[in-house]
Amino acid sequence: MADKIEISVEKGLLEKTPANVLVVNLFEGVKIPAGATGAIDAALDGLISKFVIGKEGFDGKFGKTYLLPTHGKIAAEKVLVVGLGKNKDFTPNRIRELSAKVIKKCQKMGNAKKVISVLHGAGIGGYDPEVSARMIAEGTFIGCYSFDKYKSEKSPKKVDEFTIVDMSDENCKKAKAGIKKGKIIGSALNFARDLSNEQPAYATPTKLAEIAQDLKDVETKVYDIDEIEEMGMGAFLGVAKGSIQLPKFIHIKYKGANPKAVQRKIAIIGKGICFDSGGLDIKPPSSMLNMKDDMSGAAAILAVMNALKDLKPNCEVHGIIAACENMPGASAYKPGDILTAKNGKTIEIDNTDAEGRLTLADALCYACELGVDEVIDIATLTGACVVALGSTVSGIMGNHQPTIDKLIKCANSGGEKMWQLPLFEEYADSLKSDIADMKNTGSRMGGAQIAGVFLQNFVKKVHWAHIDIAGTAYIDKPYKEFPKGATGAGVRTLINYIMM
Numbered sequence: 001m002a003d004k005i006e007i008s009v010e011k012g013l014l015e016k017t018p019a020n021v022l023v024v025n026l027f028e029g030v031k032i033p034a035g036a037t038g039a040i041d042a043a044l045d046g047l048i049s050k051f052v053i054g055k056e057g058f059d060g061k062f063g064k065t066y067l068l069p070t071h072g073k074i075a076a077e078k079v080l081v082v083g084l085g086k087n088k089d090f091t092p093n094r095i096r097e098l099s100a101k102v103i104k105k106c107q108k109m110g111n112a113k114k115v116i117s118v119l120h121g122a123g124i125g126g127y128d129p130e131v132s133a134r135m136i137a138e139g140t141f142i143g144c145y146s147f148d149k150y151k152s153e154k155s156p157k158k159v160d161e162f163t164i165v166d167m168s169d170e171n172c173k174k175a176k177a178g179i180k181k182g183k184i185i186g187s188a189l190n191f192a193r194d195l196s197n198e199q200p201a202y203a204t205p206t207k208l209a210e211i212a213q214d215l216k217d218v219e220t221k222v223y224d225i226d227e228i229e230e231m232g233m234g235a236f237l238g239v240a241k242g243s244i245q246l247p248k249f250i251h252i253k254y255k256g257a258n259p260k261a262v263q264r265k266i267a268i269i270g271k272g273i274c275f276d277s278g279g280l281d282i283k284p285p286s287s288m289l290n291m292k293d294d295m296s297g298a299a300a301i302l303a304v305m306n307a308l309k310d311l312k313p314n315c316e317v318h319g320i321i322a323a324c325e326n327m328p329g330a331s332a333y334k335p336g337d338i339l340t341a342k343n344g345k346t347i348e349i350d351n352t353d354a355e356g357r358l359t360l361a362d363a364l365c366y367a368c369e370l371g372v373d374e375v376i377d378i379a380t381l382t383g384a385c386v387v388a389l390g391s392t393v394s395g396i397m398g399n400h401q402p403t404i405d406k407l408i409k410c411a412n413s414g415g416e417k418m419w420q421l422p423l424f425e426e427y428a429d430s431l432k433s434d435i436a437d438m439k440n441t442g443s444r445m446g447g448a449q450i451a452g453v454f455l456q457n458f459v460k461k462v463h464w465a466h467i468d469i470a471g472t473a474y475i476d477k478p479y480k481e482f483p484k485g486a487t488g489a490g491v492r493t494l495i496n497y498i499m500m
């Protein structure tokens with residue numbers, strides 16, 4: 001759960017503001033600090049320049065920190081000097097990453113209740129204070145996160161207050177706006193992470209539907225199994241058959257700040273496999289271990305739809321999730337079965353573990369009938385994508401280059417990485433079936449693109465992009481601002497995309 005931390009901005013002098021910890025910064029290689037850090041150095045009689053840099057050799061490398069006591073020379077009890085790295089490498093993304101590190105460090109101290117900080121990177125010639133503050137807030141929210149719901153002993157004492165202190169009214173005003181946005185995005189991320197980190201016995205299709213129904217300022221329709229059948233979603237239903245958990249088809253609609261004059265109409269679809277055992281083509285234990293995360297796409301969609309009430313974009317946004325489990329129950333679909341998707345296309349089941357694309361097939365058909373201009377799906381879809389791009393880069397593909405380009409841009413500014421994979425028609429060959437319109441799997445080689453080509457069969461008359469987050473949704477070791485576990489992959493990209 002995200003901690004209850006109060007992030008705010010206060011007009012004042014850094015050296016006169018009481019706090020347990022004051023965070024200042026230093027670019028790599030700087031010997032005599034200027035700006036806010038320089039003022040603190042002067043107030044501390046040169047402790048930073050002469051001792052921390054001069055004697056201790058603190059070099060300002062990115063993410064490095066040095067904690068020193070102030071002995072009453074300024075109002076804060078301690079100063080935390082953080083390295084910003086090389087000036088030329090400094091970006092807003094680095095402010096976010098750094099802020100996550102800072103808050104983790106302060107939490108570990110145990111006795112840092114109130115932390116104050118400079119606006120990293122917003123000095124003369126630096127970033128807009130709004131951007132800087134937004135990154136600080138995002139990073140602080142991300143860094144504060146821990147999933148300790150099921151721990152008897154919760155993580156110990158935490159930071160209560162994190163305050164950006166600045167002397168200028170103008171900067172404070174901008175910083176306030178930045179914090180507001182950063183908080184919305186930070187909490188959306190943590191919302192998604194909570195859901196993906198949950199045990200599969202909790203995050204069931206029914207639970208996802210309940211969460212969707214509780215969202216504010218949107219209209220939610222949940223289709224039950226009979227209605228799913230009536231809609232002709234044979235591919236989705238085929239996957240759902242092997243589980244005792246009933247499937248739910250979830251459609252959340254946000255009408256836009258001014259519904260009569262919306263700028264764009266977008267549908268976002270999240271893969272919602274609440275547990276992927278592989279089905280009858282069952283996975284080996286090591287591959288099944290994290291398969292509770294196979295609804296991370298759905299978690300991202302719920303998080304984004306939940307954030308719209310605060311972000312208030314003037315576009316129509318549809319959030320769509322075909323939620324079910326992929327289980328090898330007695331009634332499970334079998335290799336060799338032929339499923340008919342909502343658009344009438346028939347699919348011969350080659351491998352029951354390629355279930356995500358089947359549920360997405362029907363969701364894509366549904367989305368394309370909504371009269372939207374753009375459809376984006378996000379899914380933990382293929383191990384092949386993980387092999388190709390690793391666990392820090394998501395795959396992206398689609399039928400409209402400008403949409404893909406925009407999404408990649410939104411990913412980059414959000415601190416995510418995406419790389420485009422091609423959807424050449426050659427990939428379709430391996431999906432050919434002797435007795436149906438297609439098979440659900442083809443060659444293992446190029447598996448991420450083959451899955452993309454499969455999905456394209458269910459896309460009609462819209463700009464479409466498919467994001468494969470199989471590698472990025474859930475990580476086994478800490479990376480940048482994230483500890484191991486769910487990352488909320490796609491949330492920042494989709495929010496940036498909707499807000500552009």
Ligand code: BES
Nearest residue numbers: 351353354356380381382383384441470
């Ligand atoms: N949910 C998996 C993909 C996945 C793999 C997500 C690793 C996260 C980490 C998906 O349903 C799956 O099982 N895909 C198969 C497809 C294959 C049978 C064509 C895969 O990638 O092995």
Ligand code: MN
Nearest residue numbers: 276353354355
């Ligand atoms: Mn699978």
Ligand code: ZN
Nearest residue numbers: 273276294356
């Ligand atoms: Zn899956």
